[in-house]
Amino acid sequence: MLNEQPDQLYVAPWGHDSWPGTLDQPFATLPAAQRAVRARTASLHADLVVNLRTGTYFLAAPFALDADAGDSGENGHQVVYQAYGYGTPRQEEVVVSGGRVITGWHPGEVDGAWQAEVGSLETRQLYVNGRRAPRASLSPGIPGNVTKTETGYVTDSTDPQSWQDPTSIEFVFPWVYPWSEARCRVAEITGDTRSTTITLVQPAFTWARELYTATWAGDEPESPESRRDTQWDGLARPSSAENSVSFLTEPGTFVLDRRTPGRHVLHYRPLPGENPDEAEIIAPVLEKLVVGQGTEGNPLHDVTLRGLTFSHAGWTEPDGPHGFLHFFANTYYSGGELQKVELAEGKAHLTIPTEPRFLPANVEFTAAVRVSLHDNRFTRLGAGAIGFAGPGHDNAIVGNQIEDVSGSAVTVASGTGTRIQQNLIHRIGREYHGSPALWVMDAREVTVAHNEIHDVPYSGIVVTGGSQAARVQIIENLIHHTMTVLADGGGIYLNGRQGTSYADGTLVRGNVIRDTVTPYNFGLYTDYGAAWVTVQGNVVHRSDTPIVLRVTPPLENVAFLDNFWDDHPAEADTPPSGVTLARNKVLPKNGFEEALAADPAGAAILASAGRGTPPLGPSPSPAV
Template sequence: MVESQLYVAPWGRDSWPGTFERPFATLPAAQRAVRARTASLSADLVVSLRAGTYVLTEPFVLSGDEGDSGENGYRVVYQAYGHGTADREEAVISGGRRITGWRPTERPGGRGGGQGGSWRAEVGDLETRQLYVDGRRAARAAISPGIPGTVTKTETGYVTDSTVPQSWQDPASIEFVYPGVYPWSEARCQVAGITGDERSSTITLAQPGFGRARELYNAEWVGESPPAESGTGVWQTMGMPSSAENSASFLTEPGTFALDRTTPGRHVLHYRPLPGEDPAQAEIVAPVLEELVVGRGSEDHPLHDVTLRGLVFADAGWTKPSGPGGFLHFHGNSYYDGGPLQKVELAEGMARLAVPVSPEQLPANVRFEGAVRITLEGNTFTRLGAGALALLGPGRDNAVLGNVIEDVSGSGLAVESGTGTRVEHNLIRRIGREYHGTPAVWVVDTREATVAHNEIHDVPYCGIIVVGGDRAARVQIVENLIHHTMTVLADGGGIYLNGRQGSSYASGTLVRGNVIRDTVTSYNFGLYTDYGAAWVTVQGNVVHRGDTPIVLRVTPPLENVAFLGNFWDDQPEGHDSPPAGVVLAGNTVLPKDDFERALAADPAGADILASAGRGVRG
């Protein structure tokens, strides 16, 4: 089959015809040419992007009713030129803006920055939570602990006997961070203002965020002895922030930045360079767009038969957490942004927690909704400030194959309410850089999804989360290699499941052939079936170097969960008398200090090791 070809290049012109010799300059120009051809396709239509960075001024939107779909059994393909060959060129789809005009910050005595001091650049009305210097994510300037001195909580914030906060620059841009408000969660709240005298400082937090946080992170104890107040925020209403971010006053470490918004419309970026780094010469980029690519369809008019391959998606952000509502993470990809709360029992006779009735979901910088037969293959998602990629219902038969997802503030991939999604051979690492409770892969109320042969590592919370629901059925989590998860938060695992996953073992979720190791923080379950998980088969997995391999007793209890033929390095608590809803059969405990050798010596164990994460690029 002969493909129809269009070309785009940074040196092209949108007035040209899009040929190899005379390419378009932008994606919108190529899209107009695609729309003129799709109705009469007789072969795949391939749009090849030559090497360079394509800076978007608005999201690239593919629509199910605008002629963007493949037709007549053929596809529309957007790809890096030379994809699939050794000569593939790097084409970057960017939502960023290069920051120029850097100059040393004047210090007392007329001395400038440089030589280890900070630099500044005026950026107009730019809002950003991320900055990238020569491709490296710069950390936001921060101090720890978040509030100095002896601190007392109030209804509106905090009072401290330290006068230091009164000297902080641009207090209304400062953000307090609360890891472990629940072990699996983290909150971020904005400061509204700081006042004080020579004896104390009063820190007022922004509303409605702080008030909502006090309502959400609220345990109602029903047992006899709740844990003592520890000041860490764990198992209590809002405690003390562990750190404060985003003030030029916090620029003590090289490689950090802060955005000063004191003067509306005349914001200033401050950056303290690494040794030997010259901000005037470096490529410093801040994200501007919050969405790079959006695919939109409906059940009646889905976006269909589109492929994106070999591209780099980079430099997009998400600024909502910098607003007065903050970021009140609840679990996985969900967060609280107001609305009713309900109480649920965490564990029998222990505590009741507040739960959002209708939580919001973390957005993604690349998103498809109502899409059919969409393929994302061999792409790289990097330097992103929200989640990387989301496939949302009512889509079906979509595929995420052989991509690299890394350096992302939130989750790697979200699959919600779709049917027949394939997530295979991807490398997902260093996600949750900013929102530590987000997982590498989030699968919610989905049918016939397969998550197989992926490698996931360096994740602050769970590797894969599967949440059941009324539509959930026949999800398979198969032969993934998952390691170094739970590096920040607790009460999670390499793989985590909750809720009803189907209506029988045949229609339920299968977790098979995965290798889960190095689940780092204390209080975790390497492979975690939680909160009423039902109709789950956990078969032939390897779990080691975690706090506990699995858990058998949760509230609500497990129903029809079978653990068959797994290998782990410790017996789960209660293994000799499992609950009525749990089957334990044929599992093998190998010695902790000789686990790898013993596993490799077992034929079944060796097969699991050989298959997990097979075929991942990177």
């Protein structure tokens, strides 16, 4: 039987939705093309390809791919949405945007700034000529001598009484735990000639005081400023305050002023040479760009998105009364039961949420099968970029560029057989600094291979075990300049039970991890009861410590084999009973690269890590 040629549809900004969707008479919008797709999927005899011509497609609503509505490929064929000319030198530039172009700029009430009325718009991000403009901020967050109270703070400085639009101000608390950062808005500022009282929103501040309680003991972490051997108080005072016109002093920053309901005002202080009549200024409106959904019985399946740019989506929940109380990786606390966990035989404890919520992704799939994201760009996003959750299998995230994202690049929560390969991931966690670049949670047969990850405020790759976790492979990635803001993480971080044996546990092999920046980190970090993990043939260079062997709960069946690092790990001569160490090499810190290149095995690891090698085939089970 001859291969059928793909069926083609076309979309162009200059088209019309009443046209037939041909090359000469294209549709104008994605929804029109989707209606044509749904009319054809049941009888597909070849792949159905929707070609988007060059331009920006501003979405009025999330692009929803729904299995029940007929968005899946059928009869063994794919539904493909792609940039016109995909894979050729003539590939056109296509942007799928959830934003709104802001116009009507004029000189503002702040000298040297512009302003524009934006109605009831809520946004935490603004993009000027393709650049993320930071929110105007003040550091330290509260001037003067500051005392924490049950409802906020008191300071002997009267300066905060002059801050404009105080209920739009947000305080930022890095290191509430060493790996975590919280955000909480101001409710009220009052005072007299001697002091100022700052009240924070509820229930967020009460919840924060209940959540961020910990006691460290012995060799537990230090803050950057001082040793904390007893009670940890990450809420002692905010490091910075954001989003008041009073803070709008730095060029390139913005503020959203909400003083008049329904008549919000954006203020922007331009960079030298910027002109309001020429600048493209976009604020996100949608919180989802793509939502793919199915069920376990009827998953969304056989859909490919390729060669597209996804931009300008946000997430505004942190502006509300719950704030953003980050806990770990992509989890945060938004109410519910808290649990005190004893560590180190009662010498330390943490408080954890029993049912944390997950920071969302702007492109999100639930119950998906054979959904592929190939050679796309995800940029200028206000939550996470890509998320896969729920029952599903054989999905692929390959060859994408993911950058300038407020949260994580990729989250895979459960599912089987996901491939994350040959992606360039950088400038992640721009707003939510506890976000790892990649997070794999309680999933099976996930392959993370030949990615380059850099410029991340927390860990590069996090793998969290669980009852379903098995056969995760972290293979030949290049990871550098992680842990640039927070601490107690690493280039690669694993915790929990990863399987039931070395054969079905997690394999970490052939990765190059360098420049893990802040103090108290481990380049390659197995933590909190990690079990059934093989760490083989990796390179760790310029971290605070290459690995850690003694954690609480202890490591079980974790093997470190044939690795190269530039420091002798603590207790390597007398490892704990659950750890195997064999054939690892310590090379000198000075001249490490030269010594590594001179070792054939080290040179081979260095040559293979990163995006230059084709995606892997099946990998053999690790052997100890």
